Amino acid sequence: MNSFGCLFRITTWGESHGGAVGVVVDGCPPRIPITPEEIQQELDRRRPAQSKLVSQRRERDRVYILSGVFEGQTLGTPILMLVWNEDARPEAYEPFKHLYRPSHADYTYQVKYGIRDWRGGGRSSARETVGRVAAGALAKKVLRSLWQVEILGWVEQIHTLRADIAPDTVTQEQVESNPVRCPDPSVAAQMMERIEQVRKQGDSVGGVVRCIARNVPPGWGSPVFDKLEADLAKAMLSIPATKGFEIGSGFRGVAMLGSEHNDSFYTDEQGRIRTRTNFSGGVQGGITNGELIDIRVAFKPTATIFQDQHTVDEWGEPAVLKARGRHDPCVVPRAVPIVEAMMALVLVDHALRHRGQCGG
Amino acid sequence: MNSFGCLFRITTWGESHGGAVGVVVDGCPPRIPITPEEIQQELDRRRPAQSKLVSQRRERDRVYILSGVFEGQTLGTPILMLVWNEDARPEAYEPFKHLYRPSHADYTYQVKYGIRDWRGGGRSSARETVGRVAAGALAKKVLRSLWQVEILGWVEQIHTLRADIAPDTVTQEQVESNPVRCPDPSVAAQMMERIEQVRKQGDSVGGVVRCIARNVPPGWGSPVFDKLEADLAKAMLSIPATKGFEIGSGFRGVAMLGSEHNDSFYTDEQGRIRTRTNFSGGVQGGITNGELIDIRVAFKPTATIFQDQHTVDEWGEPAVLKARGRHDPCVVPRAVPIVEAMMALVLVDHALRHRGQCGG
Amino acid sequence: MNSFGCLFRITTWGESHGGAVGVVVDGCPPRIPITPEEIQQELDRRRPAQSKLVSQRRERDRVYILSGVFEGQTLGTPILMLVWNEDARPEAYEPFKHLYRPSHADYTYQVKYGIRDWRGGGRSSARETVGRVAAGALAKKVLRSLWQVEILGWVEQIHTLRADIAPDTVTQEQVESNPVRCPDPSVAAQMMERIEQVRKQGDSVGGVVRCIARNVPPGWGSPVFDKLEADLAKAMLSIPATKGFEIGSGFRGVAMLGSEHNDSFYTDEQGRIRTRTNFSGGVQGGITNGELIDIRVAFKPTATIFQDQHTVDEWGEPAVLKARGRHDPCVVPRAVPIVEAMMALVLVDHALRHRGQCGG
Amino acid sequence: MNSFGCLFRITTWGESHGGAVGVVVDGCPPRIPITPEEIQQELDRRRPAQSKLVSQRRERDRVYILSGVFEGQTLGTPILMLVWNEDARPEAYEPFKHLYRPSHADYTYQVKYGIRDWRGGGRSSARETVGRVAAGALAKKVLRSLWQVEILGWVEQIHTLRADIAPDTVTQEQVESNPVRCPDPSVAAQMMERIEQVRKQGDSVGGVVRCIARNVPPGWGSPVFDKLEADLAKAMLSIPATKGFEIGSGFRGVAMLGSEHNDSFYTDEQGRIRTRTNFSGGVQGGITNGELIDIRVAFKPTATIFQDQHTVDEWGEPAVLKARGRHDPCVVPRAVPIVEAMMALVLVDHALRHRGQCGG
Secondary structure (H helix, E strand, C coil): CCEECCCCEEEEECCCCCCEEEEEEECCCCCCECCHHHHHHHHHHHCCCCCCCCCCCCCCCCEEECCCEECCEECCCCEEEEEECCCCCHHHHHHHCCECCCCCCHHHHHHHHCCCCCHHHHHHCHHHHHHHHHHHHHHHHHHHHHHCCEEEEEEEEECCEECCCCCCCCCHHHHHCCCCCCCCHHHHHHHHHHHHHHHHCCCCECEEEEEEEECCCCCCECCCCCCHHHHHHHHHHCCCCEEEEEECCHHHHHHCEHHHHCCCEEECCCCCEEECCCCCCCEECCEECCCCEEEEEEECCCCCCCCCEEEEECCCCEEEECCCCCCCCCCHHHHHHHHHHHHHHHHHHHHHHHHHHHCC | CCEECCCCEEEEECCCCCCEEEEEEECCCCCCECCHHHHHHHHHHHCCCCCCCCCCCCCCCCEEECCCEECCEECCCCEEEEEECCCCCHHHHHHHCCECCCCCCHHHHHHHHCCCCCHHHHHHCHHHHHHHHHHHHHHHHHHHHHHCCEEEEEEEEECCEECCCCCCCCCHHHHHCCCCCCCCHHHHHHHHHHHHHHHHCCCCECEEEEEEEECCCCCCECCCCCCHHHHHHHHHHCCCCEEEEEECCHHHHHHCEHHHHCCCEEECCCCCEEECCCCCCCEECCEECCCCEEEEEEECCCCCCCCCEEEEECCCCEEEECCCCCCCCCCHHHHHHHHHHHHHHHHHHHHHHHHHHHCC | CCEECCCCEEEEECCCCCCEEEEEEECCCCCCECCHHHHHHHHHHHCCCCCCCCCCCCCCCCEEECCCEECCEECCCCEEEEEECCCCCHHHHHHHCCECCCCCCHHHHHHHHCCCCCHHHHHHCHHHHHHHHHHHHHHHHHHHHHHCCEEEEEEEEECCEECCCCCCCCCHHHHHCCCCCCCCHHHHHHHHHHHHHHHHCCCCECEEEEEEEECCCCCCECCCCCCHHHHHHHHHHCCCCEEEEEECCHHHHHHCEHHHHCCCEEECCCCCEEECCCCCCCEECCEECCCCEEEEEEECCCCCCCCCEEEEECCCCEEEECCCCCCCCCCHHHHHHHHHHHHHHHHHHHHHHHHHHHCC | CCEECCCCEEEEECCCCCCEEEEEEECCCCCCECCHHHHHHHHHHHCCCCCCCCCCCCCCCCEEECCCEECCEECCCCEEEEEECCCCCHHHHHHHCCECCCCCCHHHHHHHHCCCCCHHHHHHCHHHHHHHHHHHHHHHHHHHHHHCCEEEEEEEEECCEECCCCCCCCCHHHHHCCCCCCCCHHHHHHHHHHHHHHHHCCCCECEEEEEEEECCCCCCECCCCCCHHHHHHHHHHCCCCEEEEEECCHHHHHHCEHHHHCCCEEECCCCCEEECCCCCCCEECCEECCCCEEEEEEECCCCCCCCCEEEEECCCCEEEECCCCCCCCCCHHHHHHHHHHHHHHHHHHHHHHHHHHHCC
């Protein structure tokens, strides 16, 4: 289904070149102050045509809030947020109408539904994430207002270039200081160069987004299937073009011994129980322990490239796809606000669920 | 919550040293032939004390089916499966009653609920997975009976030792031919040696389980939040001790170019649309494309080790934990049937959901 | 939450005097032909100002479909339908801004959320049902296209006036032949007179809507909590102003003996198993038996009346409410399409669920 | 599905003559003191063979708690409660194995699933409600412990005999003072006589259960589909043999004018906002207003009677059913604890949901 969350539940809707895209947010706590500008700010971080690194589709992506907010505050009722599709140019996709683009979802949608909106990928377009980012902006506001939780993502890797960032001290200003959203300026410069080089070849690259949450109280999450890390994994793998997820030590933890990997407990000066290391990534047994939530998400190289590709058409006949239209040689910088949004949605939902069951 | 799945929904229950552990399976298709022996067979693969590689807790883990099966067939009503806790020795945990074991869930459960069953980790024990494996055995049977889908997992990596296995040709016989469940006999031998060596040091190691599904029809899955890979990621990160998930190219895909990573389509001799490579891992846009489902799951080294560890007690006072009781130096071989079970549960649920919406 | 349904799931949103009201329909089967005109036709039956019997609020209630429909067919992706609030006159409600109108939801919303949109009842307004009727029109189309199921509701009682209608033979033409939607013309005339008389007194009346479904195949529904009649009861009691629900014999069945009430089985000429009577109302044990689904819904008299009423204000001080604004002296005729919509939503959801589990 | 509730969610399982029947309760708040005896007490009120008014099946119905409770308190993890089927006599049902009993669920289960457990109705037996009553006992304990809410049901009508009871003052002692659970002793005597008379004729009768909740805080519930009255209606219509539901004025409200039906607000001596009448039944717009929750549920006469009945067999051939086995000439007195349990489950779920969203 197109919904996410149990108590703070969002439902996104919209095709890339249909009338509009948007989201309904249900279950939001009442009396949270929110303005369209706060939503817009996050959408602007996701928007295409921010820089030449990304797709040149020209969308203002202006958000309209049609319900659920009254005199600047949430009502507790569903919040509908909508963005019109202004720069839809379906004719650009006309030549691919009957072709299956490799590593896109044309074939799988067609085989599942027996019909698809072929204009720009329809529902499978990353344009769907407009609704997630809008909802995520609200989720962030709730988390900040009620629990002082802050979420921060950045680009850790592009292709083979990797930045080593200290999660405890990195700031949003550092992240936003360059278009590639990598807080290490020298690696950022190399990354931009790499993307530009790949763009010229008509090719594409992927990368890794790392995302943390600060000030998360201990006790959020759930023991078994809805472990916080399980819901984060689902949230992240639901983002288009993702292929992997790690929390804490991730795949690197495999090569460690238990005696190295275990996070020892101690009591800090404020009397709070803490761990000396954070290989756990802020969760133990599915429940937060008060340390940084720390995850990584792998994005594959964008499927749209500007090189001829072999494929088949709807009737199974061999065909050659000549790439056209607008695209991102690298989606990863624009994915940062999406990853943050999904983390915010998971956390706010678990915050409300914890309060419901345990009164916290 | 303690439920998983939308139409084929399981609910597990039980603490490690309580009366019993088990599962309710709701929404199973009717008239599927199933015997307790088929369930037992999978439970025996998960059971402790299979070899000296794993925990020496002696549980027969005999399964009882108390409802939902009649004259050897499923009724379509809820199926309750139960395993008694026979070898519960809570007194072994008495010394840790007020200590927080590092990288276990003692602290997080206590802070969340204000109470915990300290006997063997209570609900956070991997013993909870008995219910998953029992339900997964049924899910496998449904998948096999109705759609000829086969699921197969194996150990790909233990600590730094990695086996390179061809997913297209590996067989269950190869996997089960050694206690470490690695189908490459020479790597398996090294792995066993490594585990034994680590056990002698009182330490532990983790590993990677790889799991595939064969014959999955194209069209299963869902476009946005419930992408098949998203539900698989959630399923896998809900297994105790997991820290990472990959589908298809995973984190390795990050270092590839789009022109390398895209899976070209072609039509095979049977007229089926196929892809020449499978970096997508069998899904595109959240929906299966008919290729192998191909995932990897990272398991951290077991938290229980036989070395002194620094920690705190319930009152925040420093303490030293002297390890005792039974444990696994390496859970990864026993995790194989659990990973398979979770994959089966995701697939059968999406099979029913697809049939519901699209009539397939 | 503001969602209804498991596989065919709708989410309504919108306040009476906010930007717009609408619905997202998720899980609709693909390739169902649908036009805005088909949706509009049902909305027109619900719309205010159809006749002087009902509210004089002037809304064209023109529906816009912003997603999920492509070239006249459903895509299988979420369908957003929206109606702008054009004739919003919030100033009419200004005098009641701090008063709790008796038997309205002003007080309960305020106490629950600590905030409310006081303009026309905000979210508690029956204007919310625009989204239900739009979604219901689509649900009806799916039921008709895939299973030839037809749904028909009518007004059986207004105040003390009751019509005795044969459910097997009544037609939509008969129902729509008069503004009160009672298929017995002579009782309809009395009802209209009664409503007019009550309107002149500044008072209001309630009534009973009866609703049937024809051609429902046996086997839809679920045995325990999601019995078809349970989901119908929930659906109906979720409509504003409803106070009671009956299926089949309803409360009258209480005064019958088992020997009178049991529905005997027989086999008809087509070889179908049928029952001679239908006190069960088309369901047995929560599952349809192939007979007419037959329900009744009780609507209380409209809470808005044109008489002075004693109440309190937000600070608990006594106050007198002088009625103003637009209202319905009797909502029951406009409730007919809403009841039909809710029945359609329950049936289509159970149809998909049955197909999912049992392959039907 | 076989689950009920969103945050406090129960799943019942078990067939009438299978191994056992029971329930899993998920999402219960932690640290609620509970003993098996408290659960048993409610089960004993539901149990057969309490008096000659009810079924003579001899079941001790002793409850076992297998998980989720530790040292007398809830852990916050799933609670499995189980009752063995001891007095199962499937052979008594052998003669009906291939017959469809009128107004039972034999035919509908068979047509839905293509298989059924014919022994005593299998899953459709009222024995399923054992799990509901056990879970309801826990729900009552939570409601009492955290919010001082009390729930009380009684028999208001049997066949044509109706008792007029003042809901504000009736006590549990009065209800339990006679086996028919009608707090008016003289009407109770007539009811017992009527049931006995009907039993002698081999016939059966139905009745009405009324149920109230006291001390429910204002603000519980939800505005649209999950209105408190909607969830109550669903809960009640999910009980076997129910045909109708009313809240507050119910169907009687139809014959009232708005000026009579509106519940005027006033402020009482404690400064609480109250209503002078309670035709609303304790809810307005789906949310509690602090008055008594007041509902009625209609039960049809028991389908099992001791008279010959015409029916068909599995192949559609005419047959005569000769009644045998154990049965209730009137289920209504035993239904009282079931209705109370379902009301408790609805209330506790909404209490947690309200606390989750609004922090109350």
